[in-house]
Amino acid sequence: MSQSMRAIVINGFGPPENLIIKTVPRPPATLGTALIRIRAFGINHAEMHMRRGEWAESVPISGIECVGTVEDCPGGEFAPGSAVAALMGGLGRSIPGTYAEYTVANVRNIADLGENPPMLPWPELAAIPESYATAWTCLFRNLELENGQTLLIRGATSAFGRAAVNLAVEAGAIVTGTTRNKEMFQHLQSLGVSDPVIEGPDLPTRLRDEGKTVKFDRILDLVGNITVVDSMSLAKRGGRVCLAGWLGGLDPIPGLPGVSGHAGFNPLLQMASGVHFSFFGSFVFGNPEFPLTDVPLKSIVQSVRDGRFDARPSRVFEFEQIQDAHRIMEAGQANGKMVVVVDRE
The missing domain is CATH 3.90.180.10 (Medium-chain alcohol dehydrogenases, catalytic domain)
Known part of the structure; x- marks a missing residue:
């Protein structure tokens, strides 16, 4: 596996044009975390405020949620290849977030989505977690x-x-x-x-x-x-x-x-x-008082697949279109959940 990856980086607080794609080192997983190969991620208002420098804390690689597959989990909490969602736990705030090809998340902030391939296409799954x-x-x-x-x-x-x-x-x-x-x-x-x-x-x-x-x-x-x-x-x-x-x-x-x-x-x-x-505030997910396991994400995904919930993303963007996604969000024209596809495999 390559030791580098592409990531969308906040190149100084400011407008959407400050979101640029760079090649950066791929982060390693450690005990209590898992390395996730990101397939898609949702766009959130919090990330707009982080990009502007209006949030209490942020890091250069933004993004508070994603869906993808586990590449490495040293503690064995998730099997390699498992389809998962990751959200919060400092992602994009205190640790590198999900605007990238890979991220490392705390296992307490990862939810097993069941079978792989998952019940829904990755772009549709990405509209659900947060x-x-x-x-x-x-x-x-x-x-x-x-x-x-x-x-x-x-x-x-x-x-x-x-x-x-x-x-x-x-x-x-x-x-x-x-x-x-x-x-x-x-x-x-x-x-x-x-x-x-x-x-x-x-x-x-x-x-x-x-x-x-x-x-x-x-x-x-x-x-x-x-x-x-x-x-x-x-x-x-x-x-x-x-x-x-x-x-x-x-x-x-x-x-x-x-x-x-x-x-x-x-x-x-x-x-x-x-x-x-x-x-x-969803930033508490993963804390002992707010375990992510409390949320029935897998059954919610099932409800979306069965047509009981309409959770389809309003817009789907490619990785290179992140600036366009932020412009639309800033203009109040999202009309629902927007997602970015990182890897369609």
């Missing part, structure tokens, strides 16, 4: 979603949002989903969303029934800090709100305008009473 693992954890751990409950998903047409819609509808929830584009209403309805609505800061004033604001059992907010206070006002007493995305940017939660001394978020004045608020 979005579905995070959506599943938010819905069934943080929110404790149950059959028959009402659920609001803010940012439902994002890749993460669509994964959450698929999982929630299958679980029997009654889903309302927001989108910035009215043309996406029909697509959301095809996924099982009962009530698609336009996303915006005035959402509580538009979600009304007989003069009263509609309240939800559960709310998954993927828009972020700019909407989370509104989201809390839309939850029933005893309801749950989970913040798990930043489609609206990374600015802090805004304080009350025009109120002296309250420039920042003030729970006393802005939080809804009796509402449970939590956060989930």
Whole structure:
């Protein structure tokens, strides 16, 4: 095996043009890790912020997830040739990520996908790991979603949002989903969303029934800090709100305008009473409290193969088209999960 590989490297923080392809040393696997031959990887908003230098930490080789085959696993946790997904565990943040032909991941952050060749083509598999693992954890751990409950998903047409819609509808929830584009209403309805609505800061004033604001059992907010206070006002007493995305940017939660001394978020004045608020960040996957084995990824892949979930990537790019992928993501035109194919064999 060659001791070198191609990798997409952040050549200084800045625009998509700063993502360049270089030949770099191939990393070796050590005990507790596995060397993965990457077949495809998903594109995520976090990587856009890493490229810009807006994330708390990043390394030159970005990428937080991939699918591929195990080349070497010194501890024997995975057999060579196994089809796997790898996500988080510092990938792209503190250790070289998945924008490459190979990566070394902690075995705690690798999931066995079963047979090889896998149940789905590599580009379709690459659309699943991070979005579905995070959506599943938010819905069934943080929110404790149950059959028959009402659920609001803010940012439902994002890749993460669509994964959450698929999982929630299958679980029997009654889903309302927001989108910035009215043309996406029909697509959301095809996924099982009962009530698609336009996303915006005035959402509580538009979600009304007989003069009263509609309240939800559960709310998954993927828009972020700019909407989370509104989201809390839309939850029933005893309801749950989970913040798990930043489609609206990374600015802090805004304080009350025009109120002296309250420039920042003030729970006393802005939080809804009796509402449970939590956060989930997928960077905790692999920690003892958040084992990746908790997520039924293999059964999710089976559901996609059987047609119960629509997880097809919105766009598929070649390795050399990474700049184009980032430009589209930056322009807000992804319309779902975009993936990059590294190796089609």
